[in-house]
Amino acid sequence: MTTILVPYHHDEPLPDDGIPVRADVTVRPNFPAAGLWQRLTALCAATADAVAPVVAAGGVPTVLSGLLFPAPGGPSAGAVVAACRRLLATGRVVAVDIACPWRPAVDDAERATRTALVADLTSTV
16 A cells, blocks of 8 residues: 655645655656645645556555544544445445545644554555
């Protein structure tokens, strides 16, 4: 499995420890001096450039991105991991994108919880 990290909320870089994972590839696009949509296009193009060779080689990349939109009242972490496992069991998955939608951790306990969740999700792939 190749882990690709996209440490941005839209076009804003996240702190280096914002997504607790050891990535094989970290996407760092050259953003144009332009508006948000042009910058997002550059980010998506750089992400696609990182994903394409992995898929072409027959791999299943795991893409972790940093969008900051948690959903209050959403499913539990266990329910999300179980759903991922069911989808992967179909054998029809060619890429995985795991969003890490959180603000910076407030303490070590919250950071540890996030690290454990990301490790659980990436071990599923």
